[in-house]
Amino acid sequence: MEAQRSVSLRLNRRGDDVLNAFLSPSGRMSPDYPMKIIWKKGFIRLFFVVGILWMLLILTVLLFHVWSCQSSITFFSAIYNKDSKVIVMLDTMGLLPKPQHRCAIPVLDDPDAVTIPKSRTPDKIVENLLYISDESVKDNSIPFSGGFVKNNSVPLFGGYQTWTQRDNSFKLNSTMKVHCGFIHNGGAEMEPKDVNYVEKCRFVVASGIFDGYDTPHQPSNISPRSQKLFCFLMVVDEKSFNFIKKNLTVRYDSDGGKWVGIWRLIVLHYPPYDEPRRNGKVPKILTHRLFPQAQYSIWIDGKMELIVDPLLMLERYLWRGKHTFAIARHKHHQSIYEEADAIKRRKRYARPLIDIQIKIYRYEGMEPWSPSKRTISDVPEGAVIIREHTALNNLFSCLWFNEVNLFTPRDQLSFGYALYRLGDSFKLFMFPNCEYNSIFLLHNHTREHSSKVEWVKDLKEFKKNSTGLIETRGGFGLFTYPVNVTSVDLPPVTRTSQAG
Ligand SMILES: *[C@@H]1O[C@H](CO)[C@@H](O)[C@H](O)[C@H]1NC(C)=O
Ligand SMILES: *[C@@H]1O[C@H](CO)[C@@H](O)[C@H](O)[C@H]1NC(C)=O
Ligand SMILES: *[C@@H]1O[C@H](CO)[C@@H](O)[C@H](O)[C@H]1NC(C)=O
Ligand SMILES: *[C@@H]1O[C@H](CO)[C@@H](O)[C@H](O)[C@H]1NC(C)=O
Numbered sequence: 265m266e267a268q269r270s271v272s273l274r275l276n277r278r279g280d281d282v283l284n285a286f287l288s289p290s291g292r293m294s295p296d297y298p299m300k301i302i303w304k305k306g307f308i309r310l311f312f313v314v315g316i317l318w319m320l321l322i323l324t325v326l327l328f329h330v331w332s333c334q335s336s337i338t339f340f341s342a343i344y345n346k347d348s349k350v351i352v353m354l355d356t357m358g359l360l361p362k363p364q365h366r367c368a369i370p371v372l373d374d375p376d377a378v379t380i381p382k383s384r385t386p387d388k389i390v391e392n393l394l395y396i397s398d399e400s401v402k403d404n405s406i407p408f409s410g411g412f413v414k415n416n417s418v419p420l421f422g423g424y425q426t427w428t429q430r431d432n433s434f435k436l437n438s439t440m441k442v443h444c445g446f447i448h449n450g451g452a453e454m455e456p457k458d459v460n461y462v463e464k465c466r467f468v469v470a471s472g473i474f475d476g477y478d479t480p481h482q483p484s485n486i487s488p489r490s491q492k493l494f495c496f497l498m499v500v501d502e503k504s505f506n507f508i509k510k511n512l513t514v515r516y517d518s519d520g521g522k523w524v525g526i527w528r529l530i531v532l533h534y535p536p537y538d539e540p541r542r543n544g545k546v547p548k549i550l551t552h553r554l555f556p557q558a559q560y561s562i563w564i565d566g567k568m569e570l571i572v573d574p575l576l577m578l579e580r581y582l583w584r585g586k587h588t589f590a591i592a593r594h595k596h597h598q599s600i601y602e603e604a605d606a607i608k609r610r611k612r613y614a615r616p617l618i619d620i621q622i623k624i625y626r627y628e629g630m631e632p633w634s635p636s637k638r639t640i641s642d643v644p645e646g647a648v649i650i651r652e653h654t655a656l657n658n659l660f661s662c663l664w665f666n667e668v669n670l671f672t673p674r675d676q677l678s679f680g681y682a683l684y685r686l687g688d689s690f691k692l693f694m695f696p697n698c699e700y701n702s703i704f705l706l707h708n709h710t711r712e713h714s715s716k717v718e719w720v721k722d723l724k725e726f727k728k729n730s731t732g733l734i735e736t737r738g739g740f741g742l743f744t745y746p747v748n749v750t751s752v753d754l755p756p757v758t759r760t761s762q763a764g
């Protein structure tokens with residue numbers, strides 16, 4: 265409210281200056297000015313007065329709305345719609361408050377005062393979720409422009425999901441059996457001692473490091489209660505483990521369990537994919553498959569240091585509002601088509617492959633985000649995910665992962681698509697981005713990340729060298745989709761910010 269008032273005051277002052285310039289003419293204006301110019305001055309004066317009144321009116325309406333909607337955040341997210349001319353105009357004039365980068369998270373003061381719910385949220389829509397775990401190995405050949413990429417030496421981690429199975433996996437039923445990674449012998453294998461250890465973990469803080477890209481960061485502000493309650497599980501591949509061993513002190517317990525500070529290291533053997541980015545999505549999205557006893561989990565990317573007590577986070581993001589799935593909204597984008605545009609511009613993945621994925625989504629009816637959608641955004645900030653592991657949430661995670669397995673590893677795009685396909689039954693809490701930024705401190709990666717595929721501009725580049733660039737165990741859907749989506753029109757994208 266204060267901010268609003270000062271904006272309008274500033275506006276008045278600015279307006280007065282302009283008016284004064286007209287009302288108190290300087291010496292340049294002599295009395296024998298022609299009538300026409302005096303008339304013109306009057307007209308301009310009128311124009312300014314009307315303009316200022318109009319702006320004041322808009323500000324008043326805005327203020328009234330903010331005041332009447334109890335939460336200004338909900339209000340702004342509801343109207344902060346880039347299609348609205350008034351909003352765009354106010355924004356370009358600098359009259360809308362800029363969203364803050366960080367804001368305080370409204371957590372309770374005392375972790376000891378948090379009441380943990382006695383029972384799980386009951387599973388109503390999906391009661392029994394089963395996973396396909398054995399499939400006869402098929403021919404792992406990707407037909408690609410007359411050539412083939414073959415790797416028949418291993419079963420695929422993501423399985424051989426047909427397009428019909430994919431379609432059916434989105435149809436909710438009380439008992440469902442779906443693909444969800446972890447096909448037998450497909451890779452991502454835990455050691456038996458770690459399997460034993462995680463069986464006792466009901467409350468999990470999980471993180472992951474792949475390809476030696478980060479080193480573990482110790483979380484801070486963890487209360488004694490949370491230290492007892494939570495397992496802190498850091499999932500790493502062999503390459504990262506070897507890097508960590510060299511770089512930090514790894515402590516071994518009497519069972520041979522590996523620890524770095526509070527983190528228990530969980531080494532995954534046999535990476536399921538060629539691309540480290542895709543491997544990293546296994547613990548992040550399929551947390552419930554690696555840690556099947558977890559009732560609650562908080563995922564945090566490996567480059568981050570958690571600085572909020574995890575029990576306070578569960579209270580804030582799940583229990584207080586009776587939510588079961590919480591994720592932050594993206595700072596800049598609400599539509600997956602805008603996000604895809606930004607990914608291409610920042611060369612985060614092969615541009616032609618991103619195009620194929622979103623053209624498939626467009627072809628399958630995915631609309632760009634608009635205020636009439638049920639979620640405040642289609643694009644999440646996926647580096648922090650807070651989940652109760654209900655059957656429906658686990659299903660959502662499986663379906664989200666299946667998209668990552670089939671198409672590109674850019675999971676912000678597939679997240680929005682899975683939301684769209686699952687429909688109203690799947691509920692989630694998308695919390696403000698400024699709170700998200702207060703959950704962690706960001707650390708630098710150990711090196712610049714760049715894989716060759718990120719720089720691919722044209723599909724022809726894959727043709728030139730079909731070994732190496734095309735992955736042999738993931739992303740098949742991009743090349744096997746039954747419809748030629750080349751000519752699908754994508755919704756127009758307006759670039760709203762330099763940073764985005
Ligand atoms: C096939 O996958 C196996 C297991 O990851 C790997 O060792 C092998 O190099 C791959 N072969 C080709 C041709 O990519
Ligand atoms: C649920 O699955 C059963 C058995 O496959 C089927 O008969 C039924 O129609 C399905 N229900 C819905 C709502 O799709
Ligand atoms: C670990 O690696 C980081 C960056 O890669 C470096 O700054 C740090 O000095 C290393 N620590 C040890 C103990 O080698
Ligand atoms: C992280 O990297 C940036 C730029 O590469 C550098 O300016 C900054 O000092 C680094 N921070 C730390 C903590 O090493």
Ligand SMILES: *[C@@H]1O[C@H](CO)[C@@H](O)[C@H](O)[C@H]1NC(C)=O
Nearest residue numbers: 716728729730731732733734
């Ligand atoms: C094709 O890619 C492989 C693996 O990246 C590389 O070793 C080989 O030199 C490339 N061949 C050509 C002709 O570019």
Ligand SMILES: *[C@@H]1O[C@H](CO)[C@@H](O)[C@H](O)[C@H]1NC(C)=O
Nearest residue numbers: 409410747748749750751752
């Ligand atoms: C897909 O359609 C485009 C034009 O719409 C065409 O140029 C291209 O050859 C087609 N691709 C295949 C594999 O049929």
